[in-house]
Amino acid sequence: MIACYTTCHARLVLYEYLRKLDRRVLNFDTDSVIFTERPGEWSPVIGDYLGDMTDEVEHLYREAPRTTPSRYAPDPRTFARQFAKSRINSSNERDVSFERLKTMVTEEATPLVVRYDKRISRVVPRPEKKTFRIVYTKRRRVENYDTLPYGYKHQRMR
Structure with missing residues (x-):
């Protein structure tokens, strides 16, 4: 039951990111989002804790x-x-x-x-x-x- 709740919550968080990024999303999967970014546009906060987004690419x-x-x-x-x-x-x-x-x-x-x-x-x-x-x-x-x-x-x- 806990695994179902965790997965469901993670999916809702992903959908919230997709909603905010809108047409800038190039691709996404269960645990990742690839999007375009220009100065002044909203960008997800990067963090080191569970539930935070991380920059796996580390460069542009x-x-x-x-x-x-x-x-x-x-x-x-x-x-x-x-x-x-x-x-x-x-x-x-x-x-x-x-x-x-x-x-x-x-x-x-x-x-x-x-x-x-x-x-x-x-x-x-x-x-x-x-x-x-x-x-x-x-x-x-x-x-x-x-x-x-x-x-x-x-x-x-x-």
């Missing part, structure tokens, strides 16, 4: 193309680290690059298929392929590559 990015919530590349220097789950290696690193990902996000680019060996029981190598493409499971796409959360009812601000 000018661009950070994202194909899915867990696949993003803040800048070319941190690309390999951010894509660690995608098994970037010498055979596919030239195909999966910051610029390629940026093109996939900003243009109607074809999905990128990356092949890598996955060891099963550490004995038998089997080729497996991973397709990188734009995926929206929590938001709907509108014009100019903008997205809105499912259920968003307000008129677009012009």
